[in-house]
Amino acid sequence: MNNTIQNDTIIALATSSGVGAIAVIRLSGENAIKIATQFFQSKYGDKDLTKVKSHTIHLGNIIDDNHIIDEVLVSVFKNPKSYTGENVVEINCHGSVYIQQEIIQLFLKNGVRNANPGEFTLRAFLNGKMDLSQAEAVADLIASNSAASHQVALQQMRGGFSSEIQNLRQQLLNFASLIELELDFAEEDVEFADRTEFKNLIAKINTVLKRLIDSFALGNVLKNGIPVAIVGEPNVGKSTLLNALLNEEKAIVSHIEGTTRDAIEDEIIIEGVAYRFIDTAGIRATKDFIESIGIKKTFEKIEQAQLVVYLFDLEKIKNNKLTLEKCILEIKKIKNQFPSKQLLIIANKVDLVHDKIITKTKNAFKNTPLIFLSAKEKKGISKLTSTLTQLANKGALSNNETIVSNSRHFEALNNAFNSIKEVQKGIDNDISTDLFSIDVRQALFHLGEITGEVTTEDLLGNIFANFCIGK
Missing domain, CATH: 3.40.50.300 (P-loop containing nucleotide triphosphate hydrolases)
Incomplete structure (x- = not known):
């Protein structure tokens, strides 16, 4: 998957495939509004969608060569205030599969291409609308099948987990900059980073990472079922x-x-x-x-x-x-x-x-x-279910604490935790700055993997390939 923001316009069905009362077709890209207005005829006189206000809805018809395909509601979202950070158009049409395909095919014949799985959310990430852990939470939210898994995904999508990781990484980055500065002046034997403060920060990071790692046991079962x-x-x-x-x-x-x-x-x-x-x-x-x-x-x-x-x-x-x-x-x-x-x-x-x-x-x-x-008479079943609820131990969820439910995040946290332990060991043993600075960089790298400050094309491809098309 290309790691650069593309300028082309993409289209996909944003609602479930099949027959329904209403279907939503989503377009995103620099020319999304410009292309959509070519095939939209307002019920209230001529209306150029490129000139309407953002976040407005318009009633009219989608027309192909004077042939009305369907009466629709068109929602317009202008960049950067849209889900993807690009120009976005959402067409609410009737849920006939025939109508859905007629509209999609009309746009595909006129400079638009089919969206890849998760490409709308990928564009949102690449345009800075959300970080990588929030983007992954979108998929978890869609897949949630219980109140608990929904709450965990929603908290992550709102950025609770991200802000905690970014805060830790920024504090570590500030000290890492001072350590790198010391390496530049190694011959002069000066210390820019206060070792006591640095030791306290490492201990704090160690505690937070341990708490997040331990929360995975609960997060994983809440997400996938106990x-x-x-x-x-x-x-x-x-x-x-x-x-x-x-x-x-x-x-x-x-x-x-x-x-x-x-x-x-x-x-x-x-x-x-x-x-x-x-x-x-x-x-x-x-x-x-x-x-x-x-x-x-x-x-x-x-x-x-x-x-x-x-x-x-x-x-x-x-x-x-x-x-x-x-x-x-x-x-x-x-x-x-x-x-x-x-x-x-x-x-x-x-x-x-x-x-x-x-x-x-x-x-x-x-x-x-x-x-x-x-079991035959169903007597005592309520006692069993209430006991199961107690054993589920949802305390962290009830207290709105950060809960890790993503195995990729769990792995990155473990790697960061191991690097931080090496840093702590280096400080305790008073080893040279150039040696434990390697472990500091590794910890920063692994924390950055979670939020997407460190990414590769393969990583993004693996993550967004698991999304549904249209999200």
């Missing part, structure tokens, strides 16, 4: 629980053990957060080759999950087919095998047992939190 593995022995109600949560018959439910042999996944939104629930094969010793593959996949899904929901069957305890000791042992095994995973323990089929079994179970687990429910 993966939750539902595990337990066969026939304890895992598939029934999945169906109850989704409120549909997604998984096959049967009294026959080993029915679920492959992982079944689906996503739901709870309190604004997306959860990806994974119903897994029951864990047990088996000689069935296919079932054993399913059990192996269960452990793979546990590894991938952030939260593990372990189910056991209260009815089996009532009928002495399962002991609480064995249950507790199985839970300990999972905890030992996956110590970093959050584990939520559920006693299922509470509708089929009496109070004595419930009390006995509570006593056996002592201080371990338990949720009692009936």
Whole structure:
């Protein structure tokens, strides 16, 4: 993708493809308004769109050789006060696919070309309307499927993350300039950069970078959904629980053990957060080759999950087919095998047992939190969903703190953090300025990668290729 601002005019459908009540066709470029006015006939006499005020809307027809294609509303945005920073025209036409294509083809035949994916936003970035992290947030905002992912993307698009990074980079750049000045006067053994102040700045940058890096764990799951593995022995109600949560018959439910042999996944939104629930094969010793593959996949899904929901069957305890000791042992095994995973323990089929079994179970687990429910009767599901909301830990989101959700930013922050640690080590060990100045430059480079102050053509190509056409 060319890293220079082009002067040509581009066009694309800005709304979803297909039939709808209204479609929006967007043009951007130096000649966008001039070209559009050639094919626009106002309902209110002759009107030259190049002479109208910016941010105005005009009713009229799009005409090709005296043939009316459609009655439209044309919005005019003059540079630099537009999304791209260029002259922009948006044509609101009726949503017929035929009309959309007729209008687009008319402009393509008259000096306009099809926009590449993300080219409008790329032009906005190249024209200084937003930095690179804000541009990437546009794609995240479009892709957001929950209130939480929407809020994270919106905060980033508004520049909260950018301003924090730019502030750190500017402070570091000021000291870096003084350090470079020292290198110019190396023979005279002078210090322009106050080492105490510089040390304090490095410590501050180190703290901020660590906080941003740590926020990625939350940001990533808010953006992509929290993966939750539902595990337990066969026939304890895992598939029934999945169906109850989704409120549909997604998984096959049967009294026959080993029915679920492959992982079944689906996503739901709870309190604004997306959860990806994974119903897994029951864990047990088996000689069935296919079932054993399913059990192996269960452990793979546990590894991938952030939260593990372990189910056991209260009815089996009532009928002495399962002991609480064995249950507790199985839970300990999972905890030992996956110590970093959050584990939520559920006693299922509470509708089929009496109070004595419930009390006995509570006593056996002592201080371990338990949720009692009936997946079949959908009793206790609200308790489960409220517990999931608590475990999501949205504190940083509620406090409007900066949350990193982009893996490219996460990588750049880690690289900057490692460079800053080397600078800190160099200052502590009193090494020569020319040696730790290399690490200062590296830190500046990696921070600049986030906001786009440091870019390459390949980087921009990779980022904007993932955008939809028309944005």
